[in-house]
Amino acid sequence: ESIRKLFVAARSVEARSLEINPLVLTKSGEFVVADCRITIDDYAVARHPELGIEIAREFDHPPTALERIAYAVEQNDHRGTFYFAQLATAAAKGSKGLVGFHGAGGGGSMMSMDAIVNAGFTVANFTDTSGNPSASKVYRAARIILAQPDLVGYFGSGSGVASQEQYWSAYGLAKAFWELDLDIPAVIRLGGNTEDRAVDILQRMSKLLRAPVEGYRKTDTPAMIAGRFAELVESAGGAKWKPRPPRVPKFVKDPSSTMFPVKNGCVWIDTAKWPQIRSAIETHSGELIVDHAGAPATSLPSEELATKDSELLACDVESRLAGLEGFYLELDIPGLDELIGGTR
Template sequence: MARLHEYQGKAILAANGFEIPRGRAASTADQAVAAAKGLAGGEMGGEVVIKIQAWTTGRAGIGGVAFAKKPDDVRAHAARMLAMKVGQFPVEAVLVEEKIDIEREFFLSFAIDDAARAPVIIFAVGGGSGIEERAASTRRIACDVNCGPLDSAVGEAVASCGLSPVHAAQLAESIQRLFAAARSVEARSLEINPLVLTKGGQFVAADCRITIDDYAVVRHPELGIEIAREFDHPPTALERVAYAVEQNDHRGTFYFAQLATIAAKDSKGLVGFHGAGGGGSMMSMDAIVNAGFTIANFTDTSGNPSASKVYRAARIILAQPDLVGYFGSGSGVASQEQYWSAYGLAKAFWELDLDIPAVIRLGGNTEDRAVDILQRMSKLLRAPVEGYRKTDAPATIAGRFAELVGSAGGTKWKPRAPRMPKFVKNKSATMLPVKGGRVWIDTARWSQIRPAVETHSSGLIVDRAGAPAAALPNEEFANKDSELLACDVECRLAGVEGFYLELDILGLEQLIGGAR
């Protein structure tokens, strides 16, 4: 489920009638100081709290919550927090709020009870950390999917708190508002911990956590959710690039998530991981971890992906620095044609002049052809690429991968722009548009390369009046990008120069800086 930061969740609560502390988010120390001063009309008039905006619990325990009375202290805390990493990913924002005087605390949480197929609200007297250990003292407030919390259940929960009639009515209203807030954005969960009763007699949402149903994200552009998936960190620039690939090409699945940016202590190094199929990928990840490596990313291309999609996935995996190798292994029983994946990988490896070892297990239909493609491409690369079949166990090929990495002499991957033939984009070259890219043909060499191109393109490109041309109408030809990618690879393997498929990956070149 897609997550929102605390400050974003509080905006939703405020829109649904909750009182929230005054404050705002900041992405620099200067902005944090300005936010603190803004709470008192230009000068700090009281104590503020600074909190990291990160999708984790126990922020105070890792130095992610601090109080300050002076601008210099705000600046120091904000600068320190914005230099922190949660897991291996940087903190990008802090929330600066007024400190509130707390009289009592309560716990409120909306969730979807999958077993009951209905929403439920969990309520407890006493908020803060350790609510899980106090599960026996919580109350479940049943909810009608249309009308919200049942009045009788709300009344029983509030009556147990020993509040004055005025405060009891306010708490009951807060419980009703929690349901309304969650429903307004189709949340899967919305937790206020704590909901506080201040010494001034107000109920205030002091903290909140919220997740949105992935399928509802498209209906709520106002939330600004970039990726409708659950991460343990805000989407990285590379994850944004990968998600755009998935959204622009629905042929098969492409899932990419970064897991680590540095290798664990005593690890043999970071590995770019490329799976195919959830269960087999998990087993293969276990194998590579057991072989002593740290997995940099999780990637899945399954469901009969196009060769172009696999190519883009490989390019994105190899946009991560300091990898010691590329490990691909999936279910081993996939019904998809494995040679399309092999072509996509082969093209990416050649374009990037791969200089770290790669071990690829492509089990399933046409696996022999897939292995042959990888083995032939390996001869054109600086590092070995080895292909394996479904009969080769993940643990076995992980062991072989470790041997290859050990023989590589400590080489670490440096992301780079793809190499492409010199004739590409030449005014005299023939250009034919395809889905997400373009075919380039060296017109000056057409008479020499024509037999190979016509053969390897399966007749998609033909001769017309002595020049190369598409054999199909433009729209139909444009959707043959995978077949044309295969032609690109086969021409390369045959030593035929003059044909190249250029495929766009929006935003990737900016990330790697275009360096070779």
């Protein structure tokens, strides 16, 4: 009878597992459940509001404010996956420092976490962006990782054989690093499709930053790049990250600027500079943004353009790398700037 009730209880909430431990036999001969753990299927949580589950994640703690923000990002963009969990807010005794971790692919991410821990660091968070994520999702993941204070560096490494275009991830990281004016070292291993292009993007962006950003390929082992990361952190002389809002160009939200909405954000173009930047923007955007009667316009209907946020993010980064001012992709991360405090 107890087993039958256990099955009914599990099925009623679409549980993936239900564990009773211990099951106590009293002196009177009755069985009593002394402790129980139920794991609900992530995709079933929305169908069971009575359970009061705020985030469909298997955390060992109540969700933090940053985890809530990250979960909302995942819920608003299902292109690829984004998992974020905070692990430590201070470096362990004897550690070389607290590290922001960004993985890609579960197994490879775990191996990479082991490598950075073996190099003497404390991991502040576990993050995974995989399954061919949009550049916008990777950008938001990086922004959330860098909302954690006292990091000594940013370490990114995944499976190394991911069947996804690595340059999208590189563009997302490059945009986040520039906007936040990164001043702690970053080592990023982007192994997989188009890894050479991805490494080139990071190397070019590194020249615009105050701290080194180094890109690596699948042939570079997690242990090797963890060792290199340790060298860069040591060279930084104990610098620690202070979370900050992103740099935003002055023409953003100016009434005279041109704005086009995209998924969870918008493109801003300095209309006054359009004649000077027109040719480059048309090229870098793949002619998603074109000229019409001397003013910026879109080549697609608004509903189609809204899905091209990754391509427009790439245009944002390439324009920045070319030294062009006048184009900016604004991507919303509700609650993040308020959590950090203030705007630039």
